[in-house]
Amino acid sequence: MSPPVAPAGWSRWLVPPAALSVHLSIGQAYAWSVFKPPLESALGLSGTQSALPFQLGIVMLGLSAAFGGTLVERNGPRWAMTVALICFSSGFLLSALGAATEQYWLIVFGYGFVGGIGLGIGYISPVSTLIKWFPDRPGMATGIAIMGFGGGALIASPWSAQMLESFGSDSSGIALAFLVHGLSYAVFMTLGVLLVRVPRSPKPVEGAPSVLAGPQVSARSAVRTPQFWCLWVVLCMNVTAGIGILEKAAPMITDFFADTSTPVSVSAAAGFVALLSAANMAGRIGWSSTSDLIGRKNIYRVYLGVGAMMYALIALFGDSSKPVFILSALVILSFYGGGFATIPAYLKDLFGTYQVGAIHGRLLTAWSTAGVLGPLIVNWIADRQEEAGKHGASLYGLSFVIMIGLLVVGFVANELVRPVHVRHHIPAPSKEAVDVQRQQSESA
Amino acid sequence: MSSDSSQSPPSRRGLIAFAWVWVGAPLAYGLYELVQKATQLFTG
Incomplete structure (x- = not known):
């Protein structure tokens, strides 16, 4: 999948909400504790066991961000956000199946392993793109996205608690809650997949420093x-x-x-x-x-x-x-x-x-x-x-x-x-190469 | 003047507003719940 290049007139202020739709979703991970007491009583788990999906999720976040970063750079933010959407939502759907059939290993595998890959790829998906769109304010741009990761738990914590209260805290109630989470987050993250664009030229903002200025290191x-x-x-x-x-x-x-x-x-x-x-x-x-x-x-x-x-x-x-x-x-x-x-x-x-x-x-x-x-x-x-x-x-x-x-x-x-x-440093591209790259991105 | 405006890219204001409301509304809900809970520090 080639990175989606922004058409003429595409506003850079569409990129932060695209990033936020992903980070606000995956930030749910820090609200996992809401599911712990109902899981413990419904499936007879200890506190240590009920923490496993979250712990595996955080481990997978680190591993997939570390090993998937180069793929994210190569395939672009839309590919990364799509992978994050599929993995994160599938994690919840697998967990719903696990809760409905009372197979706890499926919840650990679904939320922790599959969902955890979504956490890692989703976390890094907008970073590079935001920095390219906001070369004048990279701290603010990435701050908005990463603030979303913190905000995700604020949303999910009361939302998940209210859902469990409505559906019940038995295994079928938990399964229904997981199902609604999976579907809702899939819809919510779709905005990011649809909106995200990479800038069409290496110099998107007049007067701002070029994104290719300074040293470039692989x-x-x-x-x-x-x-x-x-x-x-x-x-x-x-x-x-x-x-x-x-x-x-x-x-x-x-x-x-x-x-x-x-x-x-x-x-x-x-x-x-x-x-x-x-x-x-x-x-x-x-x-x-x-x-x-x-x-x-x-x-x-x-x-x-x-x-x-x-x-x-x-x-x-x-x-x-x-x-x-x-x-x-x-x-x-x-x-x-x-x-x-x-x-x-x-x-x-x-x-x-x-x-x-x-x-x-x-x-x-x-x-x-x-x-x-x-x-x-x-x-x-x-x-x-x-x-x-x-x-x-x-x-x-x-x-x-x-x-x-x-x-x-x-x-x-x-x-x-x-x-x-x-x-x-990687060798600086010649002026001719930069011109060719700009022409290619403008004709895309 | 009219030829200039016909060549200019389309305005994205509506899309920008929609996108920010899409992410802003759930965040506002989360912040509201947070403030409700945080006030317990001073009233609890």
């Missing part, structure tokens, strides 16, 4: 550069620090203020988790857009440096002041979201637009690593501290010190980022 060469691995460490440390709060947000705020005159109720803790989701989403679009103004390296200095300070504030004063605890956690979560959303633009600055989607896909293995590392650190330490007879805020003190250390490591890695050496 995905194969990029993974051999120290810059790629520095950014890998930066992303991994930033995500680990965010997950450190996100993973145990509700019990954390309850434990912190359990022995004070103003303890936090269960419903207030749920409100705190919701507020963190809002900060995560706002950070994706807000901080990523800010990076277009102050530069990518500077914004990561803020994420990692100020993030470490926020952790220090919580560790030192968090249990004595609720506002300090809440505000610091919100800032950390906004940096967590911002880190995700800004990384494609950082990659574009260093490696150019040539294969930025494929490079982004490979870098997402840092996310998978952090997804294991963050919860492991916080949960393991909290369990050990509890066994040692500690309680309240002291359960988390050591975790926070480790998070500060990780953020400092990320800060140093960001400082080590330098322009990519010229030996990794």
Whole structure:
């Protein structure tokens, strides 16, 4: 399938909603927990078993983004969005069959394996195209799309819960809910497939920098550069620090203020988790857009440096002041979201637009690593501290010190980022070749 | 003037508005539900 070239007059403002239709859908993955209790009671599963479809889905997200990135670059965004639509929706349809026949392995395979491929391909599908359409504001453009991934859970969480309430929480109710999800997301994502276009010439916006300006590095060469691995460490440390709060947000705020005159109720803790989701989403679009103004390296200095300070504030004063605890956690979560959303633009600055989607896909293995590392650190330490007879805020003190250390490591890695050496650049195309390419795209 | 406008590409305003409403409406629903839940932090 050849990439769909935009006809004359095609507005670039049609591309972000195309991207959002995919990201708002696949962001449902973070609302999987809604299905856990009904699955556990209907199929007699343990908590660990009911988490399997989500865990496999996230693993497949990382793997398919890493290994499918080059295919996405070669076949274009419409192909990628079509694959994402088919896999993500089929995952739900297979899960519906699995729930109806009470074959749990089919839910794990459908949602986790097949749907997970849709997550990975869908996540990277619009990145390269958005950067090409918005060479003047790549941070904002990718921020809009990646904000959608955060927004997807906000939509799916209440929607899925209401559906289960209407259809019932037995196996046939769950099957019907999965079926409606699969069909609805297929229709919703179709907008992205139909609307997405690649720009017809390498210079879509008057006055904006050309997309072919600066160094261009292939995905194969990029993974051999120290810059790629520095950014890998930066992303991994930033995500680990965010997950450190996100993973145990509700019990954390309850434990912190359990022995004070103003303890936090269960419903207030749920409100705190919701507020963190809002900060995560706002950070994706807000901080990523800010990076277009102050530069990518500077914004990561803020994420990692100020993030470490926020952790220090919580560790030192968090249990004595609720506002300090809440505000610091919100800032950390906004940096967590911002880190995700800004990384494609950082990659574009260093490696150019040539294969930025494929490079982004490979870098997402840092996310998978952090997804294991963050919860492991916080949960393991909290369990050990509890066994040692500690309680309240002291359960988390050591975790926070480790998070500060990780953020400092990320800060140093960001400082080590330098322009990519010229030996990794692909040879610049001659003026004649660029003219021929432009003529071909205009006659398409 | 008329020949210029006949050669200019078609306006996509309607399509742009439709596309943004398509993705904006469910997002607004999600944000509304989020705000409802987040207020529990101050009232719960």
